[in-house]
Amino acid sequence: xxxxxxxELGAFLYCQRSWWYARQGEKSENxxxxxxxxxxxxxxxxNVKHAQLFQWLGLALFLAxxxxxxxxxx
Numbered sequence: 428x429x430x431x432x433x434x435e436l437g438a439f440l441y442c443q444r445s446w447w448y449a450r451q452g453e454k455s456e457n458x459x460x461x462x463x464x465x466x467x468x469x470x471x472x473x474n475v476k477h478a479q480l481f482q483w484l485g486l487a488l489f490l491a492x493x494x495x496x497x498x499x500x501x
Contacts, residue, residue, distance in 0.1 A: 439446040445455075455461060 435446070438449065448455075
């Protein structure tokens with residue numbers, strides 16, 4: 428018995444016919460749009476990672492500023 432992945436289960440729940448075609452090895456007719464969607468998702472992931480990096484950098488700079496302020500007041 429083969430394992431069923433979460434994405435395959437999601438595909439089945441979304442559209443059983445699409446899932447069945449995929450199991451038969453049929454290619455989607457809108458592959459160009461799907462490829463574009465994948466590119467958009469990869470771009471979004473990259474942007475989110477950059478935003479998280481800048482958020483941590485901002486927090487580190489803020490804490491460094493607070494430490495320097497407290498140190499200068501002593």
